[in-house]
Amino acid sequence: MNPSGTKPLDLDSLIQRVRDEAAARKFPAACAASAPDTSHRNLLAPLPPDLESEPRPLPLSRFLAFHDETLVRLTYRELLGREPERDAAASYADRLHAGTLSKLDFIAAVSHSTEGRARAVPVPGLDAALRRERLFRLPVAGPLLRIAVLVLNLPALEANLRRLESSVERRFAEVHRVFRLELIGPMEAKADKSSVAELERQTARVAFNKANREALLELERRVEALEAARRSAD
Amino acid sequence: MRIAIATVRTPFVEGGSEAHATGLRATLQRAGHDADIVTMPFRFQPEHAVRHGVEQWLNEDFTCLGVPTPDRVICLRFPAYYLKHPEKTLWLLHQHRTVYDEWENHAPHTQEAEQLRALIHRLDTEHLAAIPRRFANSQTVADRLQRFNGISSTPLYHPPPLAGKLYTADPLPYVFAPSRLERHKRQILLIEAMRYVTAPVFAIISGSGGQQAVYESEIAALGLEHRVRLIGELDEAGLLAFYAHSFAVFFGPRGEDLGYITLEAMLARKPVITCHDSGGPLEFVRHRETGLIADPEPRAIAQAIDELYAMPRHGAGLGSNGYQHYESMDISWDTVAALLSQ
Numbered sequence: 001m002n003p004s005g006t007k008p009l010d011l012d013s014l015i016q017r018v019r020d021e022a023a024a025r026k027f028p029a030a031c032a033a034s035a036p037d038t039s040h041r042n043l044l045a046p047l048p049p050d051l052e053s054e055p056r057p058l059p060l061s062r063f064l065a066f067h068d069e070t071l072v073r074l075t076y077r078e079l080l081g082r083e084p085e086r087d088a089a090a091s092y093a094d095r096l097h098a099g100t101l102s103k104l105d106f107i108a109a110v111s112h113s114t115e116g117r118a119r120a121v122p123v124p125g126l127d128a129a130l131r132r133e134r135l136f137r138l139p140v141a142g143p144l145l146r147i148a149v150l151v152l153n154l155p156a157l158e159a160n161l162r163r164l165e166s167s168v169e170r171r172f173a174e175v176h177r178v179f180r181l182e183l184i185g186p187m188e189a190k191a192d193k194s195s196v197a198e199l200e201r202q203t204a205r206v207a208f209n210k211a212n213r214e215a216l217l218e219l220e221r222r223v224e225a226l227e228a229a230r231r232s233a234d
Numbered sequence: 235m236r237i238a239i240a241t242v243r244t245p246f247v248e249g250g251s252e253a254h255a256t257g258l259r260a261t262l263q264r265a266g267h268d269a270d271i272v273t274m275p276f277r278f279q280p281e282h283a284v285r286h287g288v289e290q291w292l293n294e295d296f297t298c299l300g301v302p303t304p305d306r307v308i309c310l311r312f313p314a315y316y317l318k319h320p321e322k323t324l325w326l327l328h329q330h331r332t333v334y335d336e337w338e339n340h341a342p343h344t345q346e347a348e349q350l351r352a353l354i355h356r357l358d359t360e361h362l363a364a365i366p367r368r369f370a371n372s373q374t375v376a377d378r379l380q381r382f383n384g385i386s387s388t389p390l391y392h393p394p395p396l397a398g399k400l401y402t403a404d405p406l407p408y409v410f411a412p413s414r415l416e417r418h419k420r421q422i423l424l425i426e427a428m429r430y431v432t433a434p435v436f437a438i439i440s441g442s443g444g445q446q447a448v449y450e451s452e453i454a455a456l457g458l459e460h461r462v463r464l465i466g467e468l469d470e471a472g473l474l475a476f477y478a479h480s481f482a483v484f485f486g487p488r489g490e491d492l493g494y495i496t497l498e499a500m501l502a503r504k505p506v507i508t509c510h511d512s513g514g515p516l517e518f519v520r521h522r523e524t525g526l527i528a529d530p531e532p533r534a535i536a537q538a539i540d541e542l543y544a545m546p547r548h549g550a551g552l553g554s555n556g557y558q559h560y561e562s563m564d565i566s567w568d569t570v571a572a573l574l575s576q
Contacts, residue, residue, distance in 0.1 A: 009407065014406055015438065018406070018479050
């Protein structure tokens with residue numbers, strides 16, 4: 001009953017251990033009741049291949065550059081040395097995506113968990129960011145301080161926004177190119193029942209992605225055209 | 235259907251009764267009803283305050299609540315069930331136990347207390363018998379109503395607040411006792427039992443209440459600070475984790491009506507240590523099947539703890555049996571909603 005094996009647990013460390021687990025589980029537990037079914041989601045979100053060659057330990061800013069599932073997977077791999085459990089990863093990712101859990105709080109929760117503390121992987125910048133966040137949460141002075149920091153950071157924020165806009169445009173153009181060249185082209189060359197069904201499946205697959213809305217509309221138009229062509233051929 | 239849930243409450247106290255009412259409201263709303271809780275503050279002492287509460291509810295006419303008027307009223311607690319409405323359903327959490335099974339515990343009695351007791355017995359018998367659909371929170375509550383007032387009712391169980399969220403994990407060497415720190419919850423039995431426990435285990439007691447100072451001084455007086463800890467109120471994640479890692483749950487109140495702790499321990503697959511006179515928990519705990527039932531005295535509790543520690547696989551088996559027993563009872567809010575809105 002004492003997994004540490006060598007040294008018996010004292011009451012204080014036993015209580016702290018359970019409290020740590022509660023803290024680490026807090027966010028998934030809190031949203032479990034209302035969480036959507038995420039069993040279909042690709043939880044092993046790909047990490048950039050060049051990340052492996054970057055110097056360790058990764059600084060906080062490197063973690064903050066990632067989002068949702070990718071951030072969850074990266075944080076677990078870096079700080080715990082393992083992949084996340086599916087349910088925990090889905091819950092964290094949902095809350096990160098919804099904005100109800102900040103990236104900083106998530107990284108701190110993993111880093112400060114029992115498992116994280118046991119591995120003690122440093123995250124340069126994390127402690128300073130947490131101290132800053134605590135200051136921001138002070139009554140009265142906190143919000144004023146936050147505004148002051150925001151004003152000072154406005155030029156950097158503007159540059160980030162431009163980079164984000166450019167990145168989104170580039171990704172959308174790539175998605176559009178793939179659909180046109182690799183999917184729609186071959187389908188048009190072979191307008192039969194199976195190709196219509198395949199195109200419908202592809203349509204359903206991308207329907208959830210708002211960024212692909214334009215591609216979706218084009219696919220739907222193609223489906224209608226192909227069906228019309230098939231009807232006239234019949 | 236528009237359904238009012240009538241109950242009383244002690245301001246700023248959140249216990250099983252409050253969870254019960256809010257759980258019922260949520261269930262009825264999910265079932266498509268327009269449900270709300272209608273409550274008033276109530277003081278269980280002194281006698282004149284109880285009498286005042288009785289008179290308030292006797293004069294309360296739920297057909298004149300204003301617009302909209304409820305089609306049905308579900309009454310939960312004394313003295314809310316005295317209210318006037320033609321379509322009342324009783325789902326009794328408890329009567330005023332001070333004048334029933336706990337009467338002797340409060341002796342000697344004043345004349346005012348004697349009169350109040352006679353009044354409540356008469357009113358309960360008259361008003362509860364007049365409610366055609368009668369359910370009780372547990373068999374214990376139903377038995378009490380039958381015994382003292384000669385009125386039958388059907389036990390209707392409902393899931394504890396943490397149902398669906400509890401999980402289990404590898405046990406750590408502690409007995410967990412979550413509950414309000416009140417005299418009748420008898421955490422003192424566990425504290426004193428730790429003097430006699432030979433196994434290298436701890437006792438962790440969560441919750442707050444009127445006995446906190448008493449328990450703290452008792453722990454200090456017995457020199458048990460290194461083995462017993464009051465950890466205060468836990469949030470939901472904390473409760474789940476402390477249940478999950480315990481190797482047993484102690485819940486040995488005196489004459490509990492139902493007791494969510496037992497059901498929650500079962501859902502966390504933990505064996506429950508309870509007492510022969512604990513009431514509600516005895517409806518679920520079977521000795522050496524889903525937990526251990528001991529005499530309500532420290533040495534017997536200590537013996538039960540030592541027994542579970544000495545045979546961890548046996549304890550895990552009891553916890554697993556408890557979980558299966560809960561599942562077999564088909565306890566659900568959907569059943570509650572269907573029965574109470576009929």
